[in-house]
Amino acid sequence: MYDISGLVWGHTVADHWIENHKRDSWRRQAKSSGYRARSAFKLLQIQEKFKLIRDNDVVLDVGCHPGGWAQVAVELVGDDGVVIGVDLEPCQPVEGAILLVGDITESVTQDRVLSELDGRDINTIVSDISPDITGNWDIDQAVAMTLVADVLDFSLDLLCKGGSFTTKIFQGVGIEELITAIKPYFSDVRRFSPMASRNSSSEVYLVCRNYMPWVKRDVTIRSTYETLLDVKLNPEETDTDQQVYTSFKLRRKK
Numbered sequence: 001m002y003d004i005s006g007l008v009w010g011h012t013v014a015d016h017w018i019e020n021h022k023r024d025s026w027r028r029q030a031k032s033s034g035y036r037a038r039s040a041f042k043l044l045q046i047q048e049k050f051k052l053i054r055d056n057d058v059v060l061d062v063g064c065h066p067g068g069w070a071q072v073a074v075e076l077v078g079d080d081g082v083v084i085g086v087d088l089e090p091c092q093p094v095e096g097a098i099l100l101v102g103d104i105t106e107s108v109t110q111d112r113v114l115s116e117l118d119g120r121d122i123n124t125i126v127s128d129i130s131p132d133i134t135g136n137w138d139i140d141q142a143v144a145m146t147l148v149a150d151v152l153d154f155s156l157d158l159l160c161k162g163g164s165f166t167t168k169i170f171q172g173v174g175i176e177e178l179i180t181a182i183k184p185y186f187s188d189v190r191r192f193s194p195m196a197s198r199n200s201s202s203e204v205y206l207v208c209r210n211y212m213p214w215v216k217r218d219v220t221i222r223s224t225y226e227t228l229l230d231v232k233l234n235p236e237e238t239d240t241d242q243q244v245y246t247s248f249k250l251r252r253k254k
């Protein structure tokens with residue numbers, strides 16, 4: 001599995017040396033603290049800033065392999081909390097977490113998440129999901145963005161009032177449109193780059209807090225996102241019959 005956040009052009013050898021040095025330092029720290037992956041520190045730093053995960057919470061960890069975030073989440077929710085992780089790759093067990101193998105965008109996996117939830121609402125969704133890269137930057141960015149939208153379209157209805165959704169996204173085409181599509185449903189949406197994210201990486205975390213379930217969702221987040229992106233990329237085609245984004249939904253201009 002590759003992480004597209006590592007692929008950045010136009011950097012000097014010195015930049016790469018510094019990056020690698022930092023990455024190795026987080027890796028060493030992860031090893032000495034018992035975490036499976038340096039990414040654990042990213043969640044710890046997100047938590048330090050936003051206090052997203054609380055005692056007794058129900059947490060969904062999307063893209064959980066090898067289990068670093070699940071380890072952190074289990075510590076934060078305590079004995080009476082619930083942590084459900086999902087990944088394409090099987091993880092070594094994490095005590096206190098339920099780790100499922102499957103594609104989060106497929107209904108068979110979604111049904112298993114629902115079954116593990118057993119009617120409980122989720123308090124906090126954390127997603128560190130990274131799709132496989134093709135090497136074509138535009139395609140990789142498009143796939144990564146639509147994957148985030150699909151995760152939201154599945155999980156938003158499961159989130160409790162006031163709950164939070166945090167996801168990795170990549171700086172590039174579509175990021176503003178994706179944020180615009182998500183914003184109506186949370187009272188606070190902001191970007192955050194934890195120190196443990198590599199310096200030159202394009203990855204950033206979108207932290208969406210205080211879910212407002214009463215905001216009606218007429219269309220999926222993915223379809224809102226794709227329409228907004230289409231308007232941006234093909235402005236000449238939308239001049240006469242322009243779609244305008246209002247605070248809550250897309251409307252055709254009369």
Ligand SMILES: C[S@@+](CC[C@H](N)C(=O)[O-])C[C@H]1O[C@@H](n2cnc3c(N)ncnc32)[C@H](O)[C@@H]1O
Nearest residue numbers: 039063065066067068069087088103104128130
């Ligand atoms: C950067 S890793 C996550 C690291 C994890 N947060 C940790 O701390 O151990 C990203 C993961 O997203 C997973 N992933 C990518 N697409 C997925 C999908 N459609 N469904 C589930 N997991 C997916 C990959 O298999 C990969 O393991």
